[in-house]
Amino acid sequence: MFQSRQRIILELLKKYKYLRISKMAEILHYSTSTVRRDLIALEQQNLVQRVNGGALLIESKFTEAPVDIKKRIHLDEKRHIGALASNLINKNQSIFIDGSSTTFNLCQFLDPSLNLTLYTTNIDTAGYLIRNYSNFSVTIFGGELYDFEAGGNQTIVQLQQHVFDIAFLSCRGLDKKFGITDRLEKEAILKRTLENHAKKIVLLIDDSKFDEVLNFKDLSLSMVDVVVTNKKPSNEYLNLFRSKHIKVMF
Known part of the structure; x- marks a missing residue:
């Protein structure tokens, strides 16, 4: 059966x-x-x-999930998350945006007047930023390419030369016991590296990823400053976030 x-x-x-x-x-x-x-x-x-x-x-x-499919999944929720997260950005800040489809939706809500310096590992994200925000400085980190995104040792070495005002990250799973997890080791390593290279870490995650556990541990949940999601998390998660002094936006 x-x-x-x-x-x-x-x-x-x-x-x-x-x-x-x-x-x-x-x-x-x-x-x-x-x-x-x-x-x-x-x-x-x-x-x-x-x-x-x-x-x-x-x-x-x-085989990884195709980029175009990931961008269409939960699109309304991701746009809601992106719009909320954009309110955390202030003028003249340096911002890291990871290569996820969730953080991609943050890009359309950036205020052109903020004079931002933007960094990413994702080709599509960099291309969108360059096309739509000619007044922003946009840098894409190099490295081994997978699914339109750079990763690996070269990427980490370049990233370690910077300190960002805010790092906007997503993940494949968030669990009360196992914390933040991802499918690929290179994704997890990049996010763990950002623990020491961002003044503020913001986790963008739609509600379908709660209670999901993937293969590789990301950065520690205690290093996250803000969680942005599309609807109110359960009381168990709210208590978990409160215990770690994490602000929640939904």
Whole structure:
């Protein structure tokens, strides 16, 4: 029965490419917890990738979720988060924006009058900033490219030469026990490095990523100054954030 369900899930993902867990549960008439367990098993076999409350079919263990798909998932929520986060930025600040689709949505809400100095590791993010904010200074860090983003040792060495006023980061999962996690080791290393290179760290995360745990530990939650999300977190998370003196915006 277990393997039969997994085969059905794979067939669904072949047809739709991406589905939310809630939609799979509705189609298959299973509980969301059952679907989630099946997806975990399929991800361990490198057959699917869990992402943002759903899953994608992948061709091999090296395949990352396509950029255009990630940008469309939870778009309204990400825009809401981006608009809120933009209120944290002041004039003449140096800002690091990571390569996630969530932080990408911050870019459209920047105030052109603020005279910002912007840094990123993502080609799409840098291109958007250059096209839309000709008065801003925009720097993209180099390194090994993956999914339109630079990472690896070269990127870390360059990043370590800077101290940013604010670093805007996202992640693939946030869990009360395991904290902030990501799928790729290079993503996690970059974010851990930023612990010592940003005066303020702001975590942008939509509600689908709560209670998700991925393979690699990011920076410590205690290093985060502000969490920006799209709706009020549970009381358990609010108490966790309060205990670590983290401001929450939603």
